[in-house]
Amino acid sequence: MRFGILGPLEARTDDGAPVDPGGPRPRALLTLLLLDAGRSVSTHRLIDGLYGAEPPTRAANALQSQISRLRRRLAPHAEIEATSTGYRIVTPPDTVDALRFEQLAAQARTVAGDHRLAAAQLREALALWRGPALPDLPDAHAEAARLDEIRLAAVQDRIEADLALGGGPELVPELRALLSAHPLSERMYGQLMRALHAGGRPAEALTVYEDARRTLADELGADPSRELSALHLELLQGCEPERRRLPVQLTRFVGRESELHRIADLLADARLATITGPGGAGKTRLAIEAANRHTDVCFVELAPLTDGKQIPYAVLTALGVREGFRTATADSTDRLLAALEERRLLVVLDNCEHLVEEAARTAALLLASCPGVRVLATSRESLGITGEVLVPVPPLPPELAVRLFADRARAVRPGFEAHARVPGICAALDGLPLAIELAAARLRTLTPDELADRLDDRFRVLSRGDRSKAPRHRTLRAVVEWSWDLLDEEERELARRLTVFSGGATLEAVEAVCALPYPEDVLASLVEKSFLEVSEGRYRMLETIRAFAAEDVPDPDHLKDAHAGYFLRLAEQAEPYLRGGGQLPWLARLAAERGDLDAALRHLVRADPADALRLMGLLSWFWRLRGLHGEQVPTARELLAAVGDAPPPGLEEEYVLCAINALSADGGHPVGQDGLLARVDAVLSAYEGPLRLPYVFVLWSLAAGPRPATNDRALALAGGAPWVRALLDVGLGFQDQFAGRAREAEERFARALAGFRTTGDRWGMANCLDPLGMFVHARGESARALEFLDEGLAYVRELAAPEETADLLRSRGTVLLHQGDTSGAAAHFEQAMALARGAGLPDKVASARRGLGDTARLSGDTARARVHYEDALAACAANWFSVGETVRIIVGLGRTAAAEGHTGQARDWFRQAAELAAEGPGDLELADCAEALASVAGSPERAAVLLGAATGLRGMRVEGDPDVVRTEQDVRARLSPEAYVKAFEQGRSLRSAAVSGR
Incomplete structure (x- = not known):
């Protein structure tokens, strides 16, 4: 549907009805x-x-009724969806005229210099207005005023673009009418002066300035601004600003707003700014857009020059001063300075x-x-002049690249x-504008899927460019070759070796893997020439440059062996620190090296499965801590196949951890799962220790389910180490909890916490x-919980x-919900869901x-509750x-069914549960079912039996759960104290039989 709120409310289907x-x-x-189309609006x-200030009683119910009526009116063309905090209309923002207007107005401001495009976008935006904003929302004065301000700014921006176009x-x-309504707008006074002057009416233009000066003095006691005064002086002197000599761009400028602002700020104070970055990063286009904001500009293209002595003459040519300057360089330089x-x-x-050296001398x-x-330079390395400020041009961020x-x-x-596939294409091309433009041009003959699938051979795919460009900018290979040819042989050799790193490298890693002593100087040179990026001590090569340099690596297998060996040693060094107070720096180190650790593991799976087992075992706890274990399923299964049915001697723990990684919660199970479970149980039963990777038993229980048969073996191998x-104790505590041994479980968790x-x-x-x-919460001590x-x-x-954070947020949300804080609980559950979804944890x-x-059910919104439950079941x-x-x-x-009065349906759900x-693996779920069945039991005696069974199954009473409290109060009101206690104790002794009805 299409919606209009810039004027009387209008809703139309896609076909205009x-x-x-x-x-x-x-x-x-x-x-x-x-x-707020597409976003949740709070109740x-x-x-x-x-x-307004006088909502009706039961306002939430009144709102729900209004929502229901509006849904029926809009169906089936638009949907209004319930959220955890309110409601959301499911429609893209650009289907609403006000939001589309703001989007177009903002876009027009990002195309500085492309006045024709800006004017077209602003006209499109302003055409969306059909009358005053938000007339159907009479109390929305602030929002309507905000939209009116944006509208006025857009009108002025459009006039500015029209003036620039002649x-x-x-x-x-139009300007006189606008000034009548806005008599203090200096910008519009200036625009009117320029429009009159362009129309051959300079005397009237000078009169407008006097009107502005008088109005500002009378109303504000102020003089005209410096800009308006400068325009007045220009008109008095009869001069026009000199035309800028800049290449006219044929395409829209996208992004780089922060860099444009930085250049403007720098040139306000400094006199030399150099835009640096790799080939294809868009340095030239950025320089042109930045120069467009200056009135007197000389643009000098140095790429065609082969001799630095030609630079002064090139500047003179760009200035339009040609005659008499084809003599000696000294003469050209003197004439240029003059x-x-x-x-x-x-x-x-x-x-x-x-x-670069000759350019630096000329600039100086x-x-x-x-x-x-002032000088604005573009270069793949700095000019190296005192007073120079640098503007590095990074790859485009994902949104702008797309x-x-x-x-x-x-x-x-x-x-x-x-x-x-477009975000992946842009990421594979490092967010380099030139590469993205070349890739987009291939859509003339390829689909996005075909293009994405061919980027492994990016230099062949992106081999057709703009014929009007210089040869070095026509293809991706030509761009990189231009940079490559500027390196010396030592720099090229290190660049080739650096291609073995997939996620960047520290100086220590470069020294160890690349076998180049004291590489600091060469690394610094590669950084200066924009072949490497460096941040916080890590050197990273863009993927496009890496693909080029990797084409000619001598003995790549030897290089990969050295790389894998280094990262195996790093994992060995890190592993003990992951189990104590030194976790944080080592977790950060392994996270930074994650791409290379994965690459090393993949190489070892094929080249040396035994070392691959070692590396996988050492990294398994890191993956668990960071919620990454699900990503390793394919590698773990490939490694299991390579190793065979039995672990290599001395690698029993690593074999078990590999099996654990193969049994991912969301990745399905490998062929022969039952046989694998039996093999691992046999390995653990026969293992004599001592444990080197002590988390193996607990992770095995998480992957394959509680294994009470292995408890004694785990305790025997644990030794006396506190960790x-x-x-x-944590693992055994959960087993006790599942089995309804609450006191024993709590004691184990407390002992584990102390350890x-x-x-x-x-x-x-x-x-x-x-x-x-x-x-603690179950005993009613919620504040302490x-x-x-x-x-x-x-x-x-x-x-x-992420996994543990989601768990704790969910637990905290439960406590808040039982305290009656439904909004706080919902916020916690939303955060937990976002974390779990991001980590790929469906449960x-x-x-x-x-x-x-x-939360929705206890708030009385059973319809929304049902949606959440059904979505949860699907997940x-x-x-x-x-x-x-x-x-x-x-x-x-x-x-939910019971809350809606459908007792029979509720009973069916509870029996199914x-x-x-x-x-299941324990009795806790049966306890939940017993309490639920008690709420719909046919007699109070039966309900008391079921409540007792729940306490017996859980091993403790639960205080504060509003569902259980309500059921218990109802049952106690219908039975004498003696009868309640008798039935309750009967149920506690029967436990699971009471739930199943036996």
């Missing part, structure tokens, strides 16, 4: 939703916007890298002799819109504080551990969605621990 949203209140509601804001007399009536001695001018020296001479001259690709693609494929004993505090291990402390907090959970959250946030997503379902993965989550979701659906819970 009008849709009537209803009376004043639905129209106001729709306007509020459209102002509070909607109520305030609809009813407009003049036809603008005078020509510029009294000028205020920006000289742009483009493409200095191949003549100009700056020393001509005080009004926008550039789409803009250029529409030139060869009209109507091209977003495609799922190992604490970790095993982890001794070592300083943040992960361990957080994973104890979570269950301990929930035990939040203290436990907050301490745990502080630890996992330091670790940047954690499901758990967070279930929390949102509980659950097929693994051993998904059973518990699935059970709780089904219980939520049953409680109980049947599934019986297949």
